[in-house]
Amino acid sequence: MTEMITADLVDLELDLSAETKEAAARSLAERMVALGRVSDLDGFLADVAAREAQMPTGLDGGIGIPHCRSAHVTEPTLAFGRSTRGIDFGAPDGPADLIFLIAAPAGADDAHLTILSSLARQLMDAEFTGALRSAPTAQEAAALIRGEASPGAERDEDGSGDAPDAEEPDAEEPGAEEPGAEEPGAEEPGAEEPGAEELGAPAPPFRIVAVTSCPTGIAHTYMAAESLENAAREAGVELTVETQGSAGFTRLDPAVIAAADAVIFAHDVPVRDKPRFAGKPTVDVGVKAGINRPAELIAEVREKAARGETTAPTGTAPVDNAGDADDGYGTKLRKWLMSGVSYMVPFVAAGGLLIALGFAIGGWKIDKAPSVAEHFIWTDHTSWAALLFQIGGLAFAFLVPVLAGYIAYGMADRPGLVPGFVGGSVAVTIDAGFLGGLAAGLLAGAVVMGIQRVRIPAVLRGIMPVVVIPLISSAVVGFLMFLVVGKPIASLQSALTDWLEGLTGANAIILGVILGLMMCFDLGGPLNKVAYAFAVGGLTHPTDGSLKVMAAAMAAGMVPPLAMALATTVRGRLFTKTERENGKAAWFLGASFITEGAIPFAAADPLRVIPASMAGGAVTGALSMAFGCTLRAPHGGVFVVPLIGQPLLYLVAVAAGVGVSTGVVVLLKGARKTAPSGEGAGDDAGAESKGGAPLGEAPDGKRESVTA
Template sequence: MSDMITADLVDLDLSAETKEAAARSLAERMVAQGRVTDLEGFLADVAAREAQMPTGLDGGIGIPHCRSAHVTEPTLAFGRSAAGIDFGAADGPADLIFLIAAPAGADDAHLTILSSLARQLMNADFTSALRSVRDAGAAAALIRGDETPGEDAQGAQGASESASGASGSPSGASDGAKAAASATEDTVVASGAASSDATAADTTSAPAAGATAGSGERPFRIVAVTSCPTGIAHTYMAAESLENAGREAGVEVVVETQGSAGFTRLDPAVIAAADGVIFAHDVPVRDKDRFAGKPTVDVGVKAGINRPAELIAEVRGRAERGEVTAGSAPGTPVERAGESGEGYGTKLRKWLMSGVSYMVPFVAAGGLLIALGFALGGYEINKAPSVMEHFVWTQADSWAALLFQIGVVSFGFLVPVLAGYIAYGMADRPGLVPGFVGGAISVTINAGFLGGLAAGLIAGGVVMAIQKVNIPVALRGIMPVVVIPLVSSAIVGFLMFVVIGKPIAEVQKALTDGLNGLTGTNAVLLGALLGLMMCFDLGGPVNKVAYTFATAGIAVATPSDSAMKIMAAVMAAGMVPPLAMALATTVRGKLFTQTERENGKAAWVLGASFISEGAIPFAAADPLRVIPSSMVGGAVTGALSMAFGATLRAPHGGIFVVPLIGNAFLYLVAIAAGVCVTTALVVVLKGLRKPAVGTTAPGTGSGAAATAAERKQPVAA
C-alpha cells in the first residue's frame, strides 16, 4: 500500500460535520495530489455507492469507497474526526474515516492490496493505534504496514521519516504487511486452532489441518460467500470477521470472497464436506447452485461484519434441525440481477420489466417491418394475398407485402413472449412453458396485453408453488422436463380459458374503445401525461410502462388512428431529454463538467435515435434540475404531437423513420419545442446554483481545489 497513501492524504483533525463534507474534504486531498481528475464527478460516484448501502461500520469506522472513471490510480485517504460523523452505523458516529478510490479499470494486484485494509480494520490493535497516533506520516505508515500497531507511538517523527523513505518501495513493507496482503486471496480458510500467521494458500490446501488438535471429534464445517456492491471493503471485512468468529467457536470456516478482483471458486470437495453455508452479500452470489441442499443462512454483508458469531450459531442450529432452506437453491434471473432483501413490490416491478425487455426487440423488428411494408406498398398492403401464393421478384408491391407479413408474424409473438419471460423472471426456465402457453391463450381469447401480464404472473406463481413441494429424490430428475410443464400449463390454461380470461378480454376491449374515442382536449392531456412518464426515469420502469402502452396499441395488423397518435407522442417525448442535454452543453458549456460536455456530443445521436437513456449521466449528476426540466419539455412535446395529429406506425427509430410519420413537419416542430423548453429550464436552474465554498464551479477551472492542485498542496479541511 506504499503508493496508495502518503502523509498528504491524511487529516488527523477532520472538521467535517456530515459524511458528504468528509468525503469532499478527503477527495480534495486526492485532487491536490493529481489522483482524482474531476472532483464533482468522483463525489457523485461516491454518493451513488453510499446510496446503495451506508458505509458506516460498528466500532466507529466509516469507509466510503467507489470505483470511478475519475480516479487515476488506486488511492486511500484517511481522516480522524474528534466529534464523529454519521455514516449510518448502528452504534453511532464514526471517528475513523477511510475514503478508498479505485479506478474503473483497477488491476487485480492493487485491489487485493486495498482489500488488506478492510481486513486490518477488524484488528482492534490497529484501530486503537490509529486513534492515538499524533503524526500524519506515522498514520500513513501504520496504514501501509510500515509500522505495526504494537510499536511505540512516541516514535511518530521517526515513523514519518521512515514512511517518506519507503513510500516508493513496496519491498519496505514489513512481514506483517506481506502476510496481510497474502491473506486477501479470494479463498481463505480459518480453522479452530490454525496459526494467525498462516496464509490463505497454506490453509486452503488443507482446510482441516490442526482444527481439532488433541480431539478425536470432527469439527463443524461452514463454507461462506461474502460480497458487496463495490467489492473492495465490506467483502473482505465480512470474511475476516467470519474467520475470527469461527476460530473462537472452534468451527472451520472457509470463505469465498467475490470481490472486484474476481474470485476463486471454492474446491467442490470443500463444499461437499461442509455442514452449513453462510451468504453475507449485497449483490447476487455467483454460481449459487453449488451450495444447494445444505442448511443456509442468507444475510446482508454488514451482518457478516457485525454479528458473525450469531450467524455461525444460526447455521449450526439449522443443521441440527435438518433444515435445508430455499436460500441455498439457485436464484431466479431477477434474483441474480437484484440485491439482497428486496421487497415484493420491487420484485414485481422487475418481473414485469423482465417480460417487457424481452418483448421490446419483437416490437422493434415487427413494427419497423410493418412500417416499411406500408412505406413501399401503401396502406392497402395489409389486404395483399399471402406471399406464399403470389410473389413477383420484380414488383415492389410483392416486397412490400413480404415485409408486412413478416412483421405481422413477429408481432404475433409479443404477448406470448411477454408472458413467458415474466414467468421466466419469477421461476427461471421452468416458467417458460406455462408462460408461453398462457400468453398464446391470451391472444386466442382476445385478452391482449393485459391477459399476457396476468398469464405471466400466474404461470410464474404456479411454478414457484410447485417447486416448494417436497419431491422424492427419485422423481426430481423428471420434474423440470415433464411434471412442472405438464401441471403448470394445465393450471394456467384452465384459469385463462375458464376463470379470468373473459373478464380481462372485456377490460381490454373497453380500453381499446376508449382510446379510439379520444379527441380534442382529452387527447392532448393524454399526450402530456405520456410525455411526463417518458421523461420521469429515462428508460426506467415508468418510461417502459408508457412505451409498452403505446406499442401494445399498434401491435396489430391494422392499428387505429388513435393508437398511432399515441405512439408518435411517446417517441417524440422520449427523444427530448438527450437532445435537450446535448443542446444545453453546446449553448452553455460552462455550466457543465468536461465529462458532461463529452457526453453531450453522444447525446445528439442517442436522442435522434430515440434512446432516452442518453440523458441518464446528466440526471444522475444533477437529478433535481435535469429530471423536472425534462418532464416539462416531454409534456409539451407529447401534448403538441397529439394536438397536431401526428401518427406513427413504427415503434422505434427516432428521426430515421420520419418518412413514416403522418404530419412529419409538425411532429418535428413538437420535438423542437420540447427540446427548447427543457434546455431553457436546465440552463436557468443550473445558472441559479451557487457553488459550495471551497469547491470549483463546473467548467471554471478556479476554486480551492484547482488552486491546490496547481500548488500540489492539500486543501485545508
C-alpha cells in the same frame, strides 16, 4: 450415496474388458443396464459421448469422470472401475486408473445432484483416492464411495497408521521440558519483543470469492470448488465459492462479495449475475484450470490485486439480476416485469421496423397484400414490401407470449418459460393483449413457484422439471386465462382500446402529458419502460388511438437527450468538459429515440436535469396528441418520420419540448451559479466535485453562500 452405487456397479479389473474410454464407458454402463438403472444402452452411451465431445473428462491425478444427464437414465447412478494399465480420458498428466461413470436423469432432483457433488469434492482428497486404489474388494470400494468406510481404516488396523508417531512427544525423556519450564527468562523475550504491543491484532487474511460451473453442473463444478478451497487453505487465504451447478445455486452474500479482495471465475458456461463482482481484480479461466492449478490461480489473482487491476461492470440478462432475498415485494415485482419487457424489446425493434419498412415501400395498403408464400414477384417492389411486412408481423406476434414467458422466467427461472409462453399465447387468442400478457406471466410464475414448494415422492422427482411442472403449470395457467381472468382482462383491454380510439380534445392532451412525464422521469428506467410497453402493446391491434399513443411516447422519449445536447451547445459554460463531450453524442441518440442518452447528465445533476426533461416531455406529449400525430413504427426516431401521420406537426411538437427542456435546465443551472462573471461552470468542475455537491451547496444539500 447409499442407493447410487453398490458392489454390482464396481469393476476392479476394468482392464479385462476395456482399453479405451469408449469401451470403459460401455463396460460400466452395461452394469447399470443390468440393474435397471439405464433403459437404453446405446442411447445413454451417445449422451456420454456428446458430453465427452464438449470437453475431455480426464483430470490430473489419474482420474476419469465421464458423466452426463440423459433421458435414458431411470435414477441417478454411479459406477466405478479401476484399471492398472490406465485409460486415456484426455488428462494432461496421462491415463486414468480410477474411472467414475456418473449417470443422472434428464431432470435429476437437487438432493441426488448434491450427493454427486460431494463425490466430486472427495476426488480432490489424496487419501480418498489412495484408499480406492488399494481397496481389495468391490464391496469395500463401494463402501468407501458411499462414505461408510474411512479412507484411513486399513492403515490403522495393520498398525501402519500415525498413532505411534503421535505419542512420541509424550515420551518420558528426563528433562525434556525442563529448559522451557525452568529457565527464569524463558518467556521474557517473547513477552517484551519490541513492537509486539504496537502491532495490535493481526491483519485480516486476503479474501477471495470464486464461482465454478461446467456444462452439466454435476462433477467439474464441485471438483473445482474443492480444489480451490484446498489451495486457499494451504496459502492462508480466505475463500468462499459459489457453485453454479445443476442442483441450482445460492448466491453469495453481497456482504461477502463486497469484503472480497479478488475474484476467481472457473467456468465453462456463463457466470450468472456477473456484474455483482465488477470492480475487483479477477482471474477468468475454464473450470479444469480450477481443478488442475488452483494455487496458480490464487497467486495470479493476488498479483493482480497488488497491482490494483480491476474489472469493469458487464451487462447481464435481466433475469439474472434477481436481487437480494430480503427485497420487498414491490422491488421483486418491478424486476419481474422488467425482465419480460427487456426480452420483449428486441422483438419490438425487429418486428416493428420491418413492418414500418413494409409500409414505407409498399404504401398503407400493404397489410392487405396476399401471403408471399403464395404470391411473390421478384421484380415487384410491392412483393418485397409485403415480405418485410409479413416477416415483421410474425415477429410482432411474439410480443405478448415473450412478455409473459420471461416475466415467469424472472420469477421461477426455466420452469416458468413453458406456462408463461402458453399463457401469453392464450392472451393473444382471446384478445387480452398487453394486459393479458402481464397477468399470464405473473400467474405462470406464481403457479410454478407453488408447485416447487410441494413435497414430491422420490419416484417423481426425476421427471418434475421436464414433465410434471410443464404439464401441470400449463394446464392451470391455460384454465385460468381462458375461463377465469382472461375474459375480464380482454374486456378491459377492449374498453381501453375503445377509450383510446375515442380520445379527443382535453382527454387526449392529458394522456399525452402523462405519457411524456413517464417517458422522461427515469430516462429508460422502469417507468419509462412501462409507458413504452403500453404504447407498443397497442400496435398489436392498431387503431387510430393506439397509433397516437405510440407517436406521443416516441416523441417525448426523444426530448431529454436532444435538450441536453442543445443546452451544452448554447450554454456550454454551465457544463463540465465531459458533459459537453456527452452532448455531442446526445444529438444522435436523441434523434434515434434512445432516451438513455440523457442519463450521464441526470446522474451528474438529477435535481435539475430530470425536472427539466419531464417538463419538455409533457409539452411534447400533449402537442403530439393535440396535433393528432400517429406512428406505426415502435422505434426509429427521426428516421421513421415518413411513417408518421402529420410529420411536420410532429417535428414541431418535438422541437417545442426540446426548447422547453433546454430553457428550464439552463435556467436551473444558471440559478445555482453565484460565482463572479467570467468563470464558467466548466471551470468550476473541480470545485463542484470537491465537496461532493454542486457549487453553492454544502455536502448535506443545504445552500451556503459562495464569495470570491
